[in-house]
Amino acid sequence: MKNQLDRIRSKLLLAAQADPDYRVFGAKSHRYRINERLSPVELQRFEQTHGIVLPEEYAAFLTEIGNGGAGPYYGIHPLGTKQSIEMDRMGEPAALRPQMSQAVMDGEPNDPDPDTMTDEEYDDWVAKRVQGLLNIGEQGCSYETMLVITGEYRGKVVYLDMDSHRSFFTYEEHFLDWYERWLDETIAGYDDSWFGMGRGGDDRALLNLYAAATEEAVKLEALEGMLKLPEIADETVFFLEGLCRESSGEAARRALQVLAKTRFDRAEPLIRHKLNGTEAEGRLLALQYIKWYMPPGEQRFTEEIVRLLPRETNAEAFRFMTYILNDAGVDMVAWMLPFFRHPDKEFRIQAVYQAGKSARKAEYLSDFMTALEDPEVRVQHIAVQALSDVPDPVLLESYERLLWQHKTDQDYIRSNVRRRLEEFGFAAMEEMERKVPAALTQVRGMLRTILDPDRRGRER
Structure with a gap:
């Protein structure tokens, strides 16, 4: 653990240097500053007051690095402060469990319907759901960062939506791994949107994860994790191109999205094939990737979209067509007039x-x-x-x-x-x-x- 703490100290300085304008989400709040360290006496007093023992990695952060400050999203709270949950049940066994899929925040399969509960029943249900947790940070809106204090998943970092009380268990084993990953990704300039919701690692690590995975869900997570990367190696490009051509379904879709985001020129032939294909779903996907990832100001798909426009029957695809043409600077009035009388109101509106x-x-x-x-x-x-x-x-x-x-x-x-x-x-x-x-x-x-x-x- 000492080596990891030393790395974190060094990486905090490197992260601040990598983001001097505080472009990373939440950085303007914490400015990569760390609070004074917590003394062992203060730590012990908190634990005795609440009848708990904090996970070792988190406790070491507080006493060896600092009592909160710089961290993912809006930073790390000083111990026990800014709590969105009551701490009186922190020592009870944690009720939350990782979901079968880590792709989205989701509820337990047998969650009761809050609308059918009395106020007392709902308050008790919420209290049980958040017991065994400590609120260590906030992400904005109703999302909070929690640390599991008790039970089988002790030490894990969990994201919790306080409105729906749906949860997401991050992939790292403990707080320090989660925190160091944030520093690594900040230094590397990774996309920081919803940090921690996808698999960590660079494209080589994620390719290895894909190859070793026996579950389809993990393979998809490996591909999804590449979307945070600012660039990928040629080896990864070849692999993704092959996956797009040889596979179908969700794996091919995610592979093409990664290509479109990181190497649009290499994705272009594959996107063009889908755009001109007969499948409505594939055409919509191509249009979305053109809109989201084509370099600004380019018009490389304009002629094709103008040609396809009169035959489009999907309202969502039509909407993306108009977005792309608008971005390309096309005066669309003449192309839009026939749709003023379209039977689908969504076409008429757009x-x-x-x-x-x-x-x-x-x-x-x-x-x-x-x-x-x-x-x-x-x-x-x-x-x-x-x-x-x-x-x-x-x-x-x-x-x-x-x-x-x-x-x-x-x-x-x-x-x-x-x-x-x-x-x-x-x-x-x-x-x-x-x-x-x-x-x-x-x-x-x-x-x-x-x-x-x-x-x-x-x-x-």
Whole structure:
């Protein structure tokens, strides 16, 4: 343990040097500073007070490194402080157990439904679920970092969602391994999103894990763990390419994702094959990886996506197509117009939204007016928003019908119509009444309140 503590001291300095701008999640809070060490007397007093013995590795950190400070997420709490759980049952046997799958936070299979319990029953259930734990850090929102103090998994670090009380056991054997892994990944510049939720190690270690694993779940974890890496070796690239070509299912999907994230040029032929394939699931996957991982500003898939766009039948795939074309700087208004009348409202919503970004949208007002008459309120809402900076009088009749249709602002139609009317920029009441037909009573009424905000109060 002494060698590990010495490594941690050295790596704390290296981690701070590797992240001078505090880009790692939570680093702006702890700034890689460690608190003063806890004395053995203070440690013993805490243990005696609560009738426990802290796991050796965690105790050594407190007395040899520091009583909290720099650490994963928002850092390590000083001993016993900032507790989100009661400590009176810390010495009871820990109830939490690792789940069959470490891929996501999940609940126990036989968890009761909190909605069926009384307040007293729920409080007792929560107390039993968190007994044997010590809160050692926080991750943000309702997520906390816990240390198992008692039982079979004593010394393990656990992530706990205090809202759902679902848990995730980290992979490392004890606190110091978990903490040193964080330092190693910070120094190496790994992706720090949800640190500890995936397998640790570089691509070589993860390849070895994959090869040695007998369970499919562990093989998938090894591939998933590579997503945190900023780069991978050529040997890993060859392996992943082979896995994509020779396998199917989840393993091939994860292998392609790692390639796309770390070596997009090598992933491109595989992505292109899926994009032009007949399987809707594969096409969506290709589009997602293009959106997420293609280097910014590139247009290498633009022509293919424009060609595929009219034939797309999956709303999610269509949405990603529009994202990619938008990122490529394509003016999409002409491509979106046919989808204004699509039978699926999700297509209509996305098409109107993207068309509204066009600098040429004023040339297609009749199409946008059709969208304003759409039976789906969400389409109407998006259409009104899409017409920003288009103060064309031809739209006033459509706005009049919307104001009659929506007597309240429950669906945010009236407030958005008001913003569009404000853009007409009438300088005075007389100008408005001269230019807006008298038959448009709802529009004129709203314009009067815009031009004279105190008018409604006087009329009352």
